[in-house]
Amino acid sequence: MRQKEKVTIYDISKKLNISAATVSRALNNSNRVSLKTKELVLKTAKDLNYQQNTLALALKSGRTFNVGVVVPYINHTFFASVIRGIEEELEPKGYHVIICQSHENVENEAKQIKALLNTHIDGIFISVSKTTEDIKHIEAVRDEGVPLIFFDRKMDISGVSSVTINDYEGAFAATEHLIKQGYTKIAHIGGDPKLQIYKHRYDGYIAALKVNNIAIDESRILEVSSTVEAGIAAVQDLLNKKTEFDAIFSASDYVALGAMRELRSRDFKIPQDVGIVGFSNEPFTKYLERPLTTVGQTPVLMGQIAAQVFLEQIKEKNKSVQVEKRVVLMPELYERETSLKKGSTH
Amino acid sequence: MRQKEKVTIYDISKKLNISAATVSRALNNSNRVSLKTKELVLKTAKDLNYQQNTLALALKSGRTFNVGVVVPYINHTFFASVIRGIEEELEPKGYHVIICQSHENVENEAKQIKALLNTHIDGIFISVSKTTEDIKHIEAVRDEGVPLIFFDRKMDISGVSSVTINDYEGAFAATEHLIKQGYTKIAHIGGDPKLQIYKHRYDGYIAALKVNNIAIDESRILEVSSTVEAGIAAVQDLLNKKTEFDAIFSASDYVALGAMRELRSRDFKIPQDVGIVGFSNEPFTKYLERPLTTVGQTPVLMGQIAAQVFLEQIKEKNKSVQVEKRVVLMPELYERETSLKKGSTH
DNA sequence: TATTTTCGTGCAATCGATTGTATTTTGTTA
DNA sequence: TAACAAAATACAATCGATTGCACGAAAATA
Numbered sequence: 001m002r003q004k005e006k007v008t009i010y011d012i013s014k015k016l017n018i019s020a021a022t023v024s025r026a027l028n029n030s031n032r033v034s035l036k037t038k039e040l041v042l043k044t045a046k047d048l049n050y051q052q053n054t055l056a057l058a059l060k061s062g063r064t065f066n067v068g069v070v071v072p073y074i075n076h077t078f079f080a081s082v083i084r085g086i087e088e089e090l091e092p093k094g095y096h097v098i099i100c101q102s103h104e105n106v107e108n109e110a111k112q113i114k115a116l117l118n119t120h121i122d123g124i125f126i127s128v129s130k131t132t133e134d135i136k137h138i139e140a141v142r143d144e145g146v147p148l149i150f151f152d153r154k155m156d157i158s159g160v161s162s163v164t165i166n167d168y169e170g171a172f173a174a175t176e177h178l179i180k181q182g183y184t185k186i187a188h189i190g191g192d193p194k195l196q197i198y199k200h201r202y203d204g205y206i207a208a209l210k211v212n213n214i215a216i217d218e219s220r221i222l223e224v225s226s227t228v229e230a231g232i233a234a235v236q237d238l239l240n241k242k243t244e245f246d247a248i249f250s251a252s253d254y255v256a257l258g259a260m261r262e263l264r265s266r267d268f269k270i271p272q273d274v275g276i277v278g279f280s281n282e283p284f285t286k287y288l289e290r291p292l293t294t295v296g297q298t299p300v301l302m303g304q305i306a307a308q309v310f311l312e313q314i315k316e317k318n319k320s321v322q323v324e325k326r327v328v329l330m331p332e333l334y335e336r337e338t339s340l341k342k343g344s345t346h
Numbered sequence: 347m348r349q350k351e352k353v354t355i356y357d358i359s360k361k362l363n364i365s366a367a368t369v370s371r372a373l374n375n376s377n378r379v380s381l382k383t384k385e386l387v388l389k390t391a392k393d394l395n396y397q398q399n400t401l402a403l404a405l406k407s408g409r410t411f412n413v414g415v416v417v418p419y420i421n422h423t424f425f426a427s428v429i430r431g432i433e434e435e436l437e438p439k440g441y442h443v444i445i446c447q448s449h450e451n452v453e454n455e456a457k458q459i460k461a462l463l464n465t466h467i468d469g470i471f472i473s474v475s476k477t478t479e480d481i482k483h484i485e486a487v488r489d490e491g492v493p494l495i496f497f498d499r500k501m502d503i504s505g506v507s508s509v510t511i512n513d514y515e516g517a518f519a520a521t522e523h524l525i526k527q528g529y530t531k532i533a534h535i536g537g538d539p540k541l542q543i544y545k546h547r548y549d550g551y552i553a554a555l556k557v558n559n560i561a562i563d564e565s566r567i568l569e570v571s572s573t574v575e576a577g578i579a580a581v582q583d584l585l586n587k588k589t590e591f592d593a594i595f596s597a598s599d600y601v602a603l604g605a606m607r608e609l610r611s612r613d614f615k616i617p618q619d620v621g622i623v624g625f626s627n628e629p630f631t632k633y634l635e636r637p638l639t640t641v642g643q644t645p646v647l648m649g650q651i652a653a654q655v656f657l658e659q660i661k662e663k664n665k666s667v668q669v670e671k672r673v674v675l676m677p678e679l680y681e682r683e684t685s686l687k688k689g690s691t692h
Numbered sequence: 693t694a695t696t697t698t699c700g701t702g703c704a705a706t707c708g709a710t711t712g713t714a715t716t717t718t719g720t721t722a
Numbered sequence: 723t724a725a726c727a728a729a730a731t732a733c734a735a736t737c738g739a740t741t742g743c744a745c746g747a748a749a750a751t752a
Contacts, residue, residue: 008708019732024710034730054464055410056708059737066465074445075426083420087447096461099420099445101433117440118400216459228633257633264635270350284630289601289610323439365702370740380700402738405707628724 007050015044027052058120066096066117067310070126072104077282078299079127082151085303086125095122095313102129110137123147123310128155130195147313151306152297161325163306166199170295170331171204174277175249175292177333179212181341184249184274187220189259190251191236198223201251201279219243221313223256231258239266247339253282253294260292260338261311276330276338285336293339296332305329353394361390372545373398373648404466412442413656414462416472418450418534423628424645425473428497431649432471439657441468448475456483469493469656474501476541493659497652498643499543507659507671509652513543516641517550520623521595523639523679525558527687529593529621533566535580535605536597547625565589570601577604585612593685595619599628599640606638606684622684631682639685642678651675 009023016023018037026033026041033041044050058064071079087097098121101111109129114137116124124141126148132138135155141148142159150162178186188205191198202221209216220243224230229252230288238245256278260270268274270290278285281296309325316323322345355369362369364383372379372387378534379387390396404410415432417425433443444467448455455475461481462470470487472494478484481501487494488505496508524532534551537544546568555562566589570576577600584591596602600623606616614620616636623633627642655671 004383005706009710010708016491020709021711021733022731024708024729028710032730039728051464053405053708055401055405055466056737057710059399059708060710062737064401073426074420074429075423077421080419080421091457096465097446111437118397119442120399120401140442261633261635287607289607289635352738356738366739367703367741368701370738371701374740378700383700399738402707403740405738406740408707436749 006053007048008053009050009189012041012044012050013217015048015101016040023286040306047189054272062120063122064120066098066119066121067123067125068098068100068119068121070100070102070109070112070113070116070124072102072127072129074099074101078152078280078297081125081299082306084299085305086307087303088300089304089307089311104131106128106134106137113137113141117141117146121146122314123149125149125151127151127153127311128195129324130192132323133194147310149306149310151302151315153195155196159324161309161323161327163302163309163327163329165297165302165331166328167200167331168204168207170279170297170333171201171249171251172208173204173331173333174279174293174295175205175208175323176212177335178247178249178275178339179208179214181271181275181339183341184214185217185220185245186214186247186249187222187238187243187245188249188251189222189224189231189255191226193225198251205249217243220245226252226254228254228258228261231255231260232262233258235259235262245274247277249277251279253278253280253285253292256292256294256338257284257288260288260290270338271341275341281334285334290338291336293336294334296334298329298332302329350575352399353396355396356389357394358390358396361394362386388518399672405443408466409468410466411440412444412465412467413469413471414444414446414458414465414467416446416448416455416458416462416470418448418475420445420447421514422627424498424643426647427645428473428652431651432653433649434646435650435657440572450475450477452477452483459483459487462489463487463490463492467492468660469495469650471495471497471656473497473499474541475565476538478541479566479687483528493656495652495656495659499541501542505670506671507655507669509648509655509673509675510673511543511643511648512678513546513677514550514553516625516643516679517547517597518626519550519594519677519679520639520641521551521554523681524593524595524621524623524685525554525560527593527617527621527685529687530560531563531566531591532560532593532595533568533584533589533591534597535570535577535601538569539570544597551595563589566591572598572600572603574607577601577606578608579604581605581608591620593623595623599624599626599631599638602638602640602684603630603634606634606636614673617684617687621687623679628682631680636684639682639683640680642680644675644678648675 009020013020022033022043028037069083074080083099100112102112107127124146148160150160152164154162154164190202193199221232224234236319248259254277260276263274270276278292278294281294285292285294287311355366359366359369368379368526369387372384415429420426429445448458452475470492494506496506498510500508500510532538536548539545568580570580594605600620606622609620624638624640627640631638631640651673
């Protein structure tokens with residue numbers, strides 16, 4: 001295995017009998033180097049297959065052109081798509097995206113952030129884990145002067161920008177849609193309200209009921225984790241307690257899927273007996289035998305905007321002006337079979 | 347925003363009136379430093395909240411304790427799980443995993459690899475894209491002396507280790523399972539045979555038919571891309587051409603899902619009229635109304651083993667002994683409803 | 693007490709690139 | 723051709739940590 005000798009600017013300088021400083025300036029197209037020398041250096045660099053040592057550069061300049069993204073799980077389509085959006089914006093500008101997962105665990109999250117800071121990234125994008133309450137590790141990022149951008153799941157910390165979805169409006173639209181379809185006993189299977197997104201979805205659901213003069217029945221409201229199993233259990237729970245309901249607005253597509261399965265296995269007809277709406281527009285929702293109505297969140301756009309916010313932020317950073325930008329995107333309701341009691345409106 | 351001043355070993359040395367060299371030795375627990383000084387340094391380091399500058403260290407030592415993983419898509423459960431396995435093995439040893447996606451595109455793949463080499467990673471794990479034929483960018487890794495490990499999708503390059511699944515056996519088992527269930531006209535919807543995995547699955551299918559004295563009918567064999575849409579189109583194609591078949595062994599769960607949907611929309615009964623087996627054990631296969639029989643690949647284990655191979659490799663590297671390790675894992679058939687004509691055997 | 697080890701520490705070079713400040717070379721003008 | 727401005731290049735410090743070598747002091751031995 002021929003361990004390729006790394007070519008440095010010193011090799012070039014020796015070969016051309018000039019100083020390394022001149023080589024560096026030539027490579028950086030400084031106007032203090034003659035055209036002739038520049039051409040010579042560029043040619044030699046190419047001949048020797050010179051590659052700039054980014055470590056040395058980073059050590060000197062303090063910039064690595066790496067940014068970190070921390071998400072709960074990389075295999076959730078939503079997060080993967082946000083990452084895609086970030087990549088699309090930043091890679092053309094020479095940045096490299098380092099992806100980390102917290103596995104919905106604060107300690108992991110803190111560890112990943114520490115590792116990122118240690119690698120000297122130029123910025124961090126994060127969607128916090130469900131278990132994140134202590135925010136010391138997040139404040140540490142801000143305190144180190146590293147640009148930080150929340151997306152989707154944010155925390156209220158001053159001086160930190162965020163890009164989120166208007167979960168409230170999404171939930172409101174979903175619930176109102178069910179009402180318009182003639183459902184009145186609408187249950188809500190939500191998530192842990194410690195996470196703002198679930199709180200907002202809950203609020204949207206409540207608001208839609210109120211606006212439409214539908215009484216709120218606490219027994220129809222459950223809080224579960226975002227899994228298929230939890231959806232199954234939630235429906236069993238509702239049925240066991242003989243809670244009446246003719247529709248379910250779930251804050252998660254996975255839970256909605258579980259709910260559907262359980263209902264159908266008990267011979268409920270969807271959407272005739274029970275209407276169902278999920279949240280996230282996970283790809284599988286489209287492919288179900290009975291495609292699921294759900295709230296879509298434009299995750300790629302979210303990533304792109306988060307990246308743009310970051311780019312602005314590092315521009316401002318030199319001026320040491322602190323900016324805190326908060327972007328809120330509007331979600332979109334995908335009306336599909338599981339909620340169209342009256343038949344398709346398309 | 348108080349930009350925290352970075353504390354260096356020089357700050358410690360000044361404070362204690364000793365040289366930076368001694369500080370460095372103390373921090374590295376060298377036996378050339380007195381116990382007293384060591385304790386003093388450690389205490390001061392803690393007080394000042396000293397953090398080692400990994401860039402400087404990397405520049406000096408040539409090691410970054412970062413490894414790169416390149417996969418086609420991070421949101422495919424299979425790849426996400428392999429990454430999980432790698433993380434599990436390497437993070438406890440102080441490594442940080444940098445995740446990159448090629449989006450099934452060679453140029454992207456080459457770009458990501460270049461970026462990784464530029465970041466001075468200590469090793470690269472890769473599952474090549476479907477469009478990878480030119481392997482210059484991969485040979486470049488080996489030529490730089492950076493440990494390289496293929497997983498799942500490999501290429502035949504000397505001096506490169508790999509961890510793969512025995513796709514042949516998986517396909518053989520799947521096909522034989524269908525035969526045992528009484529199906530005889532078994533179609534195969536495979537993928538591009540340029541990718542070894544698809545070639546091997548095809549070979550396994552053929553072998554199982556031959557061993558069981560079933561004639562091979564070319565018209566029952568299709569090659570498509572790994573999407574739901576392709577599965578739908580494939581079944582339409584078979585039906586349009588009036589090809590007879592009573593089972594489908596698909597090299598992809600997504601394709602199998604598409605096939606199922608199309609068959610059911612045309613009122614074929616599964617598994618009575620047509621039996622179906624997929625490949626990969628994607629999570630959704632379990633949650634379908636009629637759970638899909640599929641071949642599971644122990645991806646987390648694959649990641650763990652790949653990581654272990656890497657760790658061995660860097661040990662050997664010092665001895666400049668070239669090792670090329672090839673690990674092949676055995677897949678497992680998950681027998682579920684879509685192929686159990688005779689009823690569950692559980 | 694004189695001499696040799698041993699131990700602890702400091703000096704300075706190194707990793708590769710950048711950049712402010714000389715210094716040299718070239719070109720221009722009187 | 724002398725004098726000076728401008729252009730091109732070199733020198734050396736810097737980023738932060740590591741490490742071979744050298745040096746002095748204390749400890750061990752004769």
